[in-house]
Amino acid sequence: MAVEENTSLITLRVRGKRVSGVQTSVQVRNLSPVLIDEPRQMGGEDAGPNPMEYVLAAFSGCLTVMITQVTHEMGFQLGDLQTTITGTLDPRGMMGTPGVRREFQQVIADVQLQTEEPKERVQQLREQVEARCPVHNLLKDAGVVLSGEWSRL
Amino acid sequence: MAVEENTSLITLRVRGKRVSGVQTSVQVRNLSPVLIDEPRQMGGEDAGPNPMEYVLAAFSGCLTVMITQVTHEMGFQLGDLQTTITGTLDPRGMMGTPGVRREFQQVIADVQLQTEEPKERVQQLREQVEARCPVHNLLKDAGVVLSGEWSRL
Numbered sequence: 001m002a003v004e005e006n007t008s009l010i011t012l013r014v015r016g017k018r019v020s021g022v023q024t025s026v027q028v029r030n031l032s033p034v035l036i037d038e039p040r041q042m043g044g045e046d047a048g049p050n051p052m053e054y055v056l057a058a059f060s061g062c063l064t065v066m067i068t069q070v071t072h073e074m075g076f077q078l079g080d081l082q083t084t085i086t087g088t089l090d091p092r093g094m095m096g097t098p099g100v101r102r103e104f105q106q107v108i109a110d111v112q113l114q115t116e117e118p119k120e121r122v123q124q125l126r127e128q129v130e131a132r133c134p135v136h137n138l139l140k141d142a143g144v145v146l147s148g149e150w151s152r153l
Numbered sequence: 154m155a156v157e158e159n160t161s162l163i164t165l166r167v168r169g170k171r172v173s174g175v176q177t178s179v180q181v182r183n184l185s186p187v188l189i190d191e192p193r194q195m196g197g198e199d200a201g202p203n204p205m206e207y208v209l210a211a212f213s214g215c216l217t218v219m220i221t222q223v224t225h226e227m228g229f230q231l232g233d234l235q236t237t238i239t240g241t242l243d244p245r246g247m248m249g250t251p252g253v254r255r256e257f258q259q260v261i262a263d264v265q266l267q268t269e270e271p272k273e274r275v276q277q278l279r280e281q282v283e284a285r286c287p288v289h290n291l292l293k294d295a296g297v298v299l300s301g302e303w304s305r306l
Binding site for chain 1: 161162163164165166167168169170171174175176177179181182184185187189190191196199201202203204205206207208209210211212213214215216217218219221222233234235236237238239240241242243244245246247248249254255256257258281284285286287288289290291292294295296297
């Protein structure tokens with residue numbers, strides 16, 4: 001497999017334990033545990049975001065990393081950065097209904113940038129970020145409908 | 154769009170703010186903020202897991218939710234539950250190298266169950282969970298190579 005011939009790969013590993021009910025405590029390196037749960041109406045105790053909320057949070061974090069990286073490369077002046085990520089899910093997928101997507105149907109990623117840079121440079125930044133961001137491409141390659149507005153703060 | 158004709162959809166929304174460097178604080182409902190960062194060698198301050206570690210954590214949490222749900226449906230006796238999720242990434246993808254996957258190349262999900270149930274029932278549980286788990290299907294539909302062992306604790 002090509003993967004194993006490539007020595008530049010990064011390996012990430014996390015370890016989860018069910019704490020109670022549908023709640024998981026996940027250990028990542030030596031950081032504080034990540035607590036994942038479901039709201040009470042989904043049978044949880046609401047001790048933390050649910051798994052798909054964490055996927056959206058990861059997308060928000062990934063946009064920050066990639067926007068910071070690409071603005072550095074471009075010499076793009078950037079102040080504050082905010083993201084709002086909205087995903088829609090059909091719960092029948094999780095219940096096993098055939099023909100219904102299990103993962104998100106669509107995800108909207110709205111990005112707000114504090115910048116005086118011209119519109120064309122903002123567009124150039126967006127294209128680079130969307131081409132390279134791992135979470136954006138994970139959703140895109142899975143066939144999730146992606147959209148969003150990039151605007152000024 | 155089919156999505157909008159369906160009234161049973163669940164909408165999830167998260168809001169992220171860049172705190173400093175590549176660090177994001179993500180607000181999910183009224184829960185404690187999710188802190189996302191990168192290790193120092195990636196330009197961060199290591200204040201929390203990185204975005205792709207959160208995707209793996211979400212997979213761990215999703216397996217707990219789905220295994221709990223399906224064991225209830227099956228009347229499957231289950232004690233402790235642990236998951237180890239390992240993903241490999243090629244960092245050249247994030248740097249924009251053409252032809253290199255941006256998201257995971259492969260993900261290994263190892264599941265350990267404390268149970269006396271027979272092998273066939275464990276296999277039946279696994280098939281149901283993999284067919285229905287949103288994060289499993291997100292990775293699968295994106296073309297990530299998925300594997301893993303289900304064993305007893």
